[in-house]
Amino acid sequence: MPSTRKAYRAALLHSLADPAEVGIEASYEYFPDGLLLVENGRISALGAASDLLPSLPADVEVIHHVDALITPGFIDTHIHLPQTGMVGAYGEQLLDWLNTYTFPCESQFANRAHAEEVADIFIKELLRNGTTTALVFGSVHPQSVDAFFEAAEKLDLRMIAGKVMMDRNAPDYLTDTAESGYLESKALIERWHGKGRLHYAVTPRFAPTSTPEQLTLAGQLLGEYPDLYMQTHISENLQEVQWVKELFPERKGYLDVYDHYQLLGERSVFAHGVHLCDDECARLAQTGSAVAFCPTSNFFLGSGLFNLPMAEKHKLNVGVGTDVGGGTSFSILQTLNEAYKVMQLQGARLSPFKSLYLATLGGARALRLEERIGSLQPGSDADFLVLDYHATPLLSYRLKQARNIAETLFVLMTLGDDRTVKQTYAAGNLVHQR
Template identity: 60%
Template sequence: MKSSRCKAFRSAILHLLGDPGHDFPPQQQVEYLEDGVLVVENGHITQIGSADSLLGQLPADCELETFPDQLIIPGLIDTHIHYPQTDMIAAYGEQLLEWLETYTFPTEKQFSDSALAREVADFFLDELLRNGTTTALVFGTVHPASVEAFFSAAEARKLRMIAGKVMMDRNCPSDLQDTPESSYQESKALIEKWHKRGRLLYAVTPRFAPTSSSEQLTKAGQLLREYPDTYLHTHVAENPAEVAWVRELFPTSRSYLDVYQQHGLLQPRSVLAHCLHLDDTDKQCMAESGAAAAFCPSSNLFIGSGLFDLHAAKTWGMRVGLGTDVGAGTSFSLLQTFADAYKTTQLLGNKLSPYQGLYLATLGGAEALYLDDKIGNLVPGKEADFVVLNFRGTPLLERRLQHCHSIHDKLFALMMLGDDRSVAATYILGERCK
């Protein structure tokens, strides 16, 4: 084995090779190495296997790091989060529409200040990495400066991130409004500067149907046609009052989702947060279009919006990733988000295995973002973004794990009880960043 900036990491290793489904035990999709080695060269994974089979093949100058009593998993993927809402996380007492008026819009007005935007972006990205999240689909604000600051901070950390400028031309404060034409021109300039620059990607980002006119949504569709490998990132059917409002604003549309369909916004790489109040026709449309749902259980519970039916979404063939939705979500941790996803699924009379949870936060998220050729698991050829989880992150977790006798039970306890304290290290392209 020829050495080219070769690094090897020895630990227990767990990742998914495909969707494990909802049944237990899963069929052929879970790869667990109790004593494994991950080999990285030039930022990419080159080998994965048992320590017995790989240690003897390593070049003499290959650096070896060992993590006893810990677990390597792929970097976590957050499919919906708002970086400008970092400072308003855990804001009290409103449902969606009142929450936007009371907290969100006043906070986002500040992001015309590029220095403030960069300071928040730096903190936000460091917080993601501290929680083991290595890729995220991120809302900016209506200000181009907010996106410039975010991408600059992400580029400095060599992160694979997706973000975009909010498009919002009505039903919001006047100093947060753009126009159909200005939102098109500003988004176009940002796409041409940042999209596919290093590991960065751009998302066309109308906030949601109530704050965009039909003319603006048409301009969003134009951007997607002109730049067909960009993303579409928005919200849909989060709250019953919001759904009723959209019915008034777009009376010729069959449903809230149909508003986006009529404007050419549903396609592969379209990610719609929440999807709580969709009917079967909507779910079929999501599946057939290749669009993905971002399941945001912590936010849905916090704002009181409803329960996402993961089993129904998967039955219809929808792509689904997991999202924290900070600041309506109350934690940057996708481990904690899984815990809320599990509880949500229980309330709907179903189960959510830890393998399915890990899938949603890794390979499933990558598939939702059409990035599973690059990230999402630890197969050779993928970018070497991964996380080391500490089985002794808290005294309670350490004590509980003494009574777990399978990786299934250990993973479940870790995902129910774990948080940022359970993240021992985060690696980006094979380099430790946390």
């Protein structure tokens, strides 16, 4: 049998732990001249090239990337498939923006051919930007999720998605009912959850667009299938927070609505959390829930600044999300650029190693997938990127001035974008080449 093993030689960098918990130096592993050995879709070894090359069997092909950095694939913990066609829509805050742009755009997904076309574009954009796993909102139409999963399955990607559940406070052409939302979600779960590297997420859009009956049935689905994900939005915009208070006056606050309907848990991811309070962060952490930090869209829609230090204080799992189409880029590198500025505006620091953690291992932990993705540890799925130090003339010139890996990493996150991603691998297969 021919060998399925391949080795990749370049600088290697991955996170080992959260810098907020172990300190920066203990949080990462870096090999200036490293070797990554991949076998049958998994990482079987990594280390210094000088240590591993002498013992490498003669039949193993070594692919050498000069002036490049290999990292784990990026993980996007919040993004909307149906909003691909409205990225960069001008001039509204959240609630007006939904009505003016989002809902009309999402209505097109009633057409299966449209859903398939956008799923193809969407996945190509993810991979072009180095995102190998994403937690994805579909539209209210089941075919949006079918189209996405079919495209992801062909490439053996690890992806999570769900059909939006939305039975009120939205146009008639875009609502389901509590019962139809439950039954359609259940059918999708049976069809896709656990198939290959695919997972299903129960997806109530946000509290204002679901009746208590629908939220009850969303919680019921989580009880029926214990390893499901749940994704929704929370505390993104002050107007939205006030609206939730008016719709659910009997609850203590926004998070308490979800808590009451049993939607918190170890695979529950709440997007934004810009206006969470201390008690809510504590409750999210206590239940093992996670937050998706979406700086690009929080800036673009004028929503506010996520308080990462408060989340760290409570040891709350945090991943990073592009939130396309509120976010304006599929690029996790560009999203980290914005995240740094969010911290600056709050008088806090965001080290490049914390950013790397948020984009890789932190995202994996938020999704409870750290045994499979988010690092280059042996045994992990071979989802990794080759980042090109010479992707643009400015990047090439600037990196010549970098004195260490911290500076190199920060420059990649500040000046880098889709052009920086030379290759993307998923389960050991080359799925994007620039």
